[in-house]
Amino acid sequence: MDVFIMAAQLMTGLCILVFIHEMGHFLAAKAFGIKVDKFYVFFDAWGKKLISFKHGETEYGIGWLPLGGYVKIAGMIDESMDKEQMAQPPKPWEFRSKPAWQRFIVMVGGIVMNIILGIIIYSLSLLAFKEQYLPAKDMKYGIVAYDLARDIGLRTGDQILAINGDEIKRFSEVISAKMLLADNVTVMREGKIKVIDLPEGFFKKFAAAGKDRFVAKENFPFLIDSVVAETPADSAGLRSGDRIISLNGQPTPRFGELRDALAEHRGSFVELEVQREGQILGLKTRVSNEAKLGFLPSFEDDYQYLDYTFFNCFAFGYKDAFQDLLYQSIIPFGKMFKGEINASESVQGPLRIATIYGSEWIWQRFWYFTGLISMVLAFMNFLPIPALDGGHVMFILIEMVSRRKLSDKFVEKAQIVGLIILFSLMILILGNDIVQLAK
Numbered sequence: 001m002d003v004f005i006m007a008a009q010l011m012t013g014l015c016i017l018v019f020i021h022e023m024g025h026f027l028a029a030k031a032f033g034i035k036v037d038k039f040y041v042f043f044d045a046w047g048k049k050l051i052s053f054k055h056g057e058t059e060y061g062i063g064w065l066p067l068g069g070y071v072k073i074a075g076m077i078d079e080s081m082d083k084e085q086m087a088q089p090p091k092p093w094e095f096r097s098k099p100a101w102q103r104f105i106v107m108v109g110g111i112v113m114n115i116i117l118g119i120i121i122y123s124l125s126l127l128a129f130k131e132q133y134l135p136a137k138d139m140k141y142g143i144v145a146y147d148l149a150r151d152i153g154l155r156t157g158d159q160i161l162a163i164n165g166d167e168i169k170r171f172s173e174v175i176s177a178k179m180l181l182a183d184n185v186t187v188m189r190e191g192k193i194k195v196i197d198l199p200e201g202f203f204k205k206f207a208a209a210g211k212d213r214f215v216a217k218e219n220f221p222f223l224i225d226s227v228v229a230e231t232p233a234d235s236a237g238l239r240s241g242d243r244i245i246s247l248n249g250q251p252t253p254r255f256g257e258l259r260d261a262l263a264e265h266r267g268s269f270v271e272l273e274v275q276r277e278g279q280i281l282g283l284k285t286r287v288s289n290e291a292k293l294g295f296l297p298s299f300e301d302d303y304q305y306l307d308y309t310f311f312n313c314f315a316f317g318y319k320d321a322f323q324d325l326l327y328q329s330i331i332p333f334g335k336m337f338k339g340e341i342n343a344s345e346s347v348q349g350p351l352r353i354a355t356i357y358g359s360e361w362i363w364q365r366f367w368y369f370t371g372l373i374s375m376v377l378a379f380m381n382f383l384p385i386p387a388l389d390g391g392h393v394m395f396i397l398i399e400m401v402s403r404r405k406l407s408d409k410f411v412e413k414a415q416i417v418g419l420i421i422l423f424s425l426m427i428l429i430l431g432n433d434i435v436q437l438a439k
Helices: 003-029 100-130 147-151 170-174 202-208 231-237 255-264 312-338 350-357 364-384 387-402 406-439
Strands: 036-043 051-053 058-063 065-073 160-162 184-189 192-197 223-225 243-247 268-278 277-285 297-298
Touching: 003 100, 003 350, 003 364, 058 065, 100 312, 100 364, 100 387, 147 202, 160 170, 202 255, 223 231, 223 243, 243 255, 255 406, 277 406, 312 364, 350 364, 364 387, 387 406
Parallel strands: 036 058
Antiparallel strands: 036 065, 051 058, 160 184, 184 192, 223 297, 243 268, 268 277
């Protein structure tokens, strides 16, 4: 059942993304009076198809091979390699008969649609699933810094202002993909601005630890909500409603400070000052080896959270979509070619993407990854590789600059080379998926 749910999510996501991408090409072609022979979600390789019907001049269908989709545009050298059509004299309704700027728009139509879809998904997901956000500038108590954060120089109580010099608006950005490949962080510490340079290879530690073990916002004043039986807190006589105000004389007015103090004294006996019903009590207790006392806190969260609205969610969704595109696709792509990132661990094919969706259908997660993949597809399709949209765009731009159209024979050969590259990469990626999943 788990495999079925993962596969179903992957197939649903791909259907949406492929349909929207090809619709971009289709609509642009139709807008310029170009004939479209076929519109297929997934490939009907060797003429095999699941569903097909014809409406007007176009055949619509779903193929059996879920590795993408295509629109067959009349008079265009594409993956169909229809040399017979290209051998005929150009017709006015063919792609090759249109001016370069129209052909350019047709070729970027799919990329633009994927970007628009990604922004819409990110934006509406904020409205549907998040509801509120915490403005970073209003975090007067600062962060709780876990071990990884302390290792790079962050401290509990720091107020994070910017990442790579770019001001952050929401606390959620601190634990986003932007932090994954950041070079520096700007913080407010004890009233002073400090820029912290992140060490090389930090992104690997961040990815391994997970965003939930980096920093947290719960550096709030707190009370003890309840005490766990047979723990140091229970043995020391701590009660519900107590407020721990110091540990070994070190003030602990907020939860993050107490947590740091406990970490410094793990496995040791400590003196606590506790405020109870207006009185100050002294209690002695042992800190566990896990740096815990054994109680559940009740936070006094007085931060002012703001609502996501129909209007601001699109501004934030736009930023999140391009932020994830930049920090989860473009920057890692560059680092991979520099040898800073292991390609076998970073490049993911359909098998590993299916596992990312998860064995449980959670709509928030489904839409997040579908939006992310839409942005990634836009980037990948823009790469100047023949057989991809970016390859066609590159040839059209060369034509527009040189004012000379590349010969059909050259484009045909380039298309063949591009297809060989793509199929080779596909085999390598699928093989890498199998190897990584078998580990």
